[in-house]
Structure formats: C-alpha cells, structure tokens
Amino acid sequence: MKIYQLSQIGGFHVNHNEDAQTTAEIDENVLIIAVADGCSAGKESHFASTLLVKIIRKIAKEIGYRNFVERQNKTVTEYLEEVMQYLFQEFGELKNRLHLETAEVLSTLLFGAIDKQKQAAEIIVIGDGLVCCNGNFYEFEQDDKPDYLGYHLTENFTDWFKSQTQKLSFTNVKDLSISTDGIFTFRNFDEKNYDNITEQEIIRYLLLNKNFTDNEKMLHKKTAEIATDFGLKSSDDLSIIRIIF
DSSP, X not given: OEEEEEEEOOTTOSSOOOEEEEEEESSSSEEEEEEEEXXXXXXXXHHHHHHHHHHHHHHHHHHHHHHHHHTOOOOHHXXXXXXXXXHHHHHHHHHHXXXXXXGGSOEEEEEEEEETTTTEEEEEEESSEEEEETTEEEEEOOTTOOOOGGGSTTSOHHHHHHTXXXXXXXXXXXXXXXXXXXXXXXEESSOOXXXXXXXXXXXXXXXXXXXXXXXXXXXXXXXHHHHHHHOEEESSOEEEEEEEO
C-alpha cells in the first residue's frame, strides 16, 4: 500500500494554508486518514483545521496503545465512530478551555478508517469535499454553507452521529482518495496561453492517473506539471490524501 499526500496554499490566500491533513496508524492493520478545510469566513481558520487533525492523530495513538494492551479487534466502522466520539469530546473541551468562539473552531472534515488487510474503508464527510474510490466519485457540496462540526459541540454525540448522512463504506479498495474542495478551483494566474484541460481531467489526473506512483511526491509533481503545462493552480487551498493498494 502506498500513501500520497499533498497540502498547499491556494492562489487567493496569502498568509496561511487553511487546510490541514494527517494519517495515523491505530495498529498495523488500521490506518486513519483526514483532511480538513478551515472556514475562510471564520477567525484564524487555519487554527481550527490544524487543531482537528492534531487531535485525531493523538486519539489514534491512544487507541493504538490501548488496543495493544487489551488486544481489541474492531471493524473500521467501529473505529471510525470511536475516533469521532473522542474527537467530538476533546474538540469541545478544548474550545471551552481556551475560551474559543464558535467562529474559531469552524472547519470541514473528511475522515476515514481503513483496514489494510481487508482493503475496506469507512468514510465520513462533515461539510463538503470529494471522495474517490476505485474510479467512482462522491462529491459533497453544501452550497458554501457547510454544517461544521464546531456548530454541534454542545450536542449529544450519539444523536449527532446518527443524524449524519454523508457516510461511505467501501470494500475491495484498490485506489482511494479524499480531497478538500480546493480541487475544484484550478485557475489561470498569469494570463498566458496554454493548452486546455478541463476540471474533470484535472481531477482524474490527480486522483486516478498512475503517473509518478513510484515517487512519494506524486501529487506535488502532478500539480507542478498542471501549473507548467496548463498554467493552472488551485485558487483555494488544496489537501489530498490518496492511497493505492
């Protein structure tokens, strides 16, 4: 299994990349992946997305240590809910402890648990973004009004989690990607003439094409190639995690 990651600032942003991402192993068979996109209309939105993924990485390590001692063996569906429950709790506690406003904790989240041995995956999308599995695309768009996790931190987790409809389950995974919505924002910035490429062709090149898969910087090479050959860069911040079995 190979893991490729990309997180880069968009052309319309100056000070910070408001996206963040992480991968973390719970144990040798279970991998956690996450990309987050801070709300540009919020306050210091790069902080919200970064805080989310750092909490997720911490939780994955703690569950991994506990599983080593207790010899637990759960499904990816169970792991996804368990991590989300701890995330919900700790994110809310940190918001209160740091006296953060709701505007300071707004970020979308695409989060997944992957069983490397069974090649199964469970994904939840909180807000908007894009998931691609084995050539099939699943776009989540909330009309620029994402239902951020930060809106619900005072609610009961079980009730909130049951109400979530943006969940995906995959088996026989061969090629899986999660991406923030920056993947839809490639634009020309230097006003020179280049060959044409469509948005769909860009997405397929990044999430399906197998060029440069021998290089861990595959996604970086591809975005650089898109900029050089077609004069296009993402105007919004862009974060992608792609996994190929």
